[in-house]
Amino acid sequence: MVDFSSDPAKRGFFSPQRYDAEILECEVQGTLPADLVGTFVRLGGEWYYPPSKPDDAMLHTDGYVSTFRFKDGRVSYKGKFVRTPRFQANLKAGRQLFGYYRNRFTDDPSVQGIDGTVSNTTPLVHGGKLFTLKEDSLPQQIDPVTLDTIGAWDFDGKYKSQTFTAHPKIDPFTGEMIAYGYEATGPASRDVFVYAMDKAGRVTRETRFEVPYVSVMHDIALTEKHILFPFGGYVTSMERLREGKVHWGWDRSKDSYIGIMPRDGNGKDIRWFKGPERCMMHTFNAQTIGNKVVLYAPFYDSNFFPFFPNVDGSPWDPTRAKAYVRRLTFDLNSKKDSWEEEILFPLPIGDLGRIDPRYLTQENRYCFTGFTDPTRPFDEARAGNLRGRVTNSYARFDLHTNKVDRYFPGDTHSLQECCFIPRNADAPEGDGYLIGTASNYAEMRSELIIADAQRLEEGEIARVILPFRAGPQVHGIWVRSDELAPFPKAGGIDA
Ligand code: V55
Ligand code: FE
Secondary structure (H helix, E strand, O other): OOOOOOOHHHOOOOOOOOOOEEEOOOEEEEOOOOOOOEEEEEEEEEOOOOOOOOOOOHHHOEEEEEEEEEEOOEEEEEEEEOOOHHHHHHHHHOOOOOOOOOOHHHOOHHHOOOOOOOOOOEEEEEOOEEEEEOOOOOOEEEOOOOOOEEEEOOOOOOOOOOOOOOOOEEOOOOOOEEEEEEOOOOOOOOEEEEEEEOOOOOEEEEEEEEOOOOOOOOOOEEOOOEEEEEEEOEEOOHHHHHOOOOOOEEOOOOOEEEEEEEOOOOHHHOEEEEEOOOEOOOOOEEEEEOOEEEEEEOOEOOOOOOOOOEOOOOOOOHHHOOEOOEEEEEEOOOOOOEOEEEEOOOOOEOOOOEOOHHHOOOOOOEEEEEEOOOOOOOOHHHHOOOOOOOOOEEEEEEOOOOOEEEEOOOOOEEEOOOEEEEOOOOOOOOOEEEEEEEEEOOOOEEEEEEEEOOOHHHOOOEEEEOOOOOOOEEEEEEEOHHHOOOOOOEOOEOO
8 A cells, every 4th residue: 555654754665755866976885896887777656646546556656767877986876757748747736637557437537638657667778769668658758868758759650559568678689679569559459569670769560460368468578580478367358447447357267378479470470379377477588499489487376466356356365476487388390289387496586587688589597586585584673574575685596507596685675676787798698797776674765786696695796875765666777878879977977
């Protein structure tokens, strides 16, 4: 539940703060590596005004974009609310005008014509531009220096879907981006539009297909030859929306699906594979090896989101909302429409997993993600009653040796999504830094952790100390200085 208490002493770590912020040079514990040059861009959100439906989805918070910019062992910070049309309309009215997550029937009549996106999920840099993404609408273009919102981007009119995924994939060898929109022609529509953009950000191809049933299609996976489209479990319909409900319900009787489309083919070449009940959110990576396609993904056993209710009325079951490092294998030679699935590590993990981005589409050795290690201590006297409920570790999974290396930030901390940064362009896979923000519950402020990705057990190299709570992040990306030009002076630091 959202905590809008006006008594600071009663405020939880993620209660809304409602300010843009800038620090010209941040306090650092330890020594920032001199070769860490570039920008860590985070996106997440908080409710600027309380939600009009108290049980609304946490995914519906107003987007907030922030940057940590590194150069010469120094770092600056900036954070700003994304000025979406929705944010501006609410600000003008001084209250929340929007209803349930992705249900325009529940909005105030005064905002019916206004884009309802909160743009709170993933930052994207492609074609020299910075965007914030949310899968219900178009990207919002952001000025990389001021973090001001420039507006919705439709790729010079060439992008026709009404929606744009929060997880496009960028081929590290060509710079080509594969993007898509589901519910492409309107809420509850079965249409999916798929696009390729060249490295300059120009649309080069479009193809379309229909899904077997409308569901969350949050992420895809990319190989040298194929695009994989996983979905399942979540359901919606115009009827459901007209009834005034939150966009998604969970139907445990639904098969999960993964569509596999050749990158050089089109929508009619997609082949649908079917599996058991699964909640398919994020992927690690995939490869095409001969006539097989192999997908590495965390995938939950069942509904992960308590605010998307089970359609059979049963209560949300946290014991089934578990994710693992899984490998799914698809045999393109077989006539069967099923896949083989293995759990590679019996450790329940968070599903916000990362790999070395240079290995996307290729066989990779390491997967990184956060998890809760029950053997680690938590200082309840200083940090509150959160034992067992904090993400107290990052893990590096070694797919070659099956070894798990762990990083522990301390007994008063909870970690947000990690991000892997290669040490340099030529470094071997996994040689670099693992970074991510941590919530310090004892001091009620945030830190940015910088660890050596090959020496996680040794603890971090440095921490950037923020004097305030960095809000709930969804995803973050690392941006090299040469990816986003021009990237002139911001604050004290010219990265
Ligand atoms: C997800 C996140 C979203 C969303 C739909 O993690 C799916 C999955 C933060 O927003 O709108
Ligand atoms: Fe995501």
